[in-house]
Amino acid sequence: MGEQSAGGSSSGPCVAVAAGLAPISIGTDTNGSLLLPATRCDVFALKPTLGVLSQEGIVPICREFDSAGPIAKCAEDIAAMMDIMVEPEHLSKQPSGTYSSMLTGTLEGIRIGVLDPKNWSLPSAVATPVASINKQQNEEISAAFERLQATGATVKEVEIASLDGLEVDDSGFKPDFEEYLRGLESSKVRTLGEVMEFMESNADLEFPPESPNMGRLEIADSFLLSIEERKEAIRKMREFGRNEAINKCLVDNNIDVILGPGDSEIDDYYSAAGYPMACLPLSYCDYNKRPFGVCALASEYQEGLLIQLMSAWDQAVKRKRVLPTCLEGPTPSSSSV
Secondary structure, X not given: OXXXXXXXXXXXXXXXXXXXXXXXXXXXXXXXXXXXXXXXHOOEEEEOOOOOOOOOOOOOOOOOOOEEEEEEOOHXXXXXXXXXXXXXXHHOOOOOOOOHHHOOOOOOOOEEEEOOHHHOOOOOOOOOOOXXXXXXXXXXXXHHHHHHHOXXXXXXXXXXXXXXXXXXXXXXXXXXXXHHHHOOOOOOOOOHHHHHHHHHHOHHHHOOOOOOOOHHHHHHHHOOOXXXXXXXXXXXXHHHHHHHXXXXXXXXXXXXXXXXXXXXXXXXXXXXXXXXXXXXXXXXXXXXXXXXXXXXXXXXXXXXXXXXXXXXHHHHHOOOOOOOHHHOOOOOOXXXX
């Protein structure tokens, strides 16, 4: 991770895999919560098409965008987890029957569209821009895209329609979260308001110096959209994310996959569409050794295609994984603290 944030909110499971505390883990993603931490922790991750994995037990932000997803150091583990996790009725949408069968290790025949990395970055409110980091990422991501052509893939630069951020995702938090609370047998709180009251009553525990507020909850509690207004807003977002953005880019350019920088707002696209996304680790910033990588987007139920891409990725871009700094060096003595 270097000296920067591991991202959120699936940073815990991503860090666990990166540090070797677990060989695999499961995270959740509403709008970037798998992408950013996986990118910054040097691991592979996959957010499937919405509905392919059960939402049972997931604390919801918005059911129309939430999904679990596997995290691992290699494509083989991602595929094995998908074979286990996917709802039985969705396995039929995988033509070969299993996701592990897509571990071909080749990109031959895959048509790839790449976004110019110079035009894709995180807003300054999310990550303070560092010129040397941006320059290195742009150069190495562009070089990786060029290497893909040598592996049998068709690669071309593409553009995608502009998409506003997910302004409506918090509108679903309150009703979905309260439904989740009602399903807990032993919970003493049943509403978002009661959670906020508890936090205010225990401010010394709930409001640490670096985050002394509950702004996200207050915003969610203040949403005034009716159920029908919310459904219509999400319908329009889904339609635009699919038909005017991802699908249009795929069809107009005759491609199968869209690649762009992981450290960007590309998460808005797969979240709006409800389409699958894969995190592909690439390299490390000279500035602070923090990992960075690439995000791959595909159409509905194309998880197998993304796993095929994952299986060929390391060799195609000549990636060499480096152990986290804290794991390098001599073995600590028995007297070390």
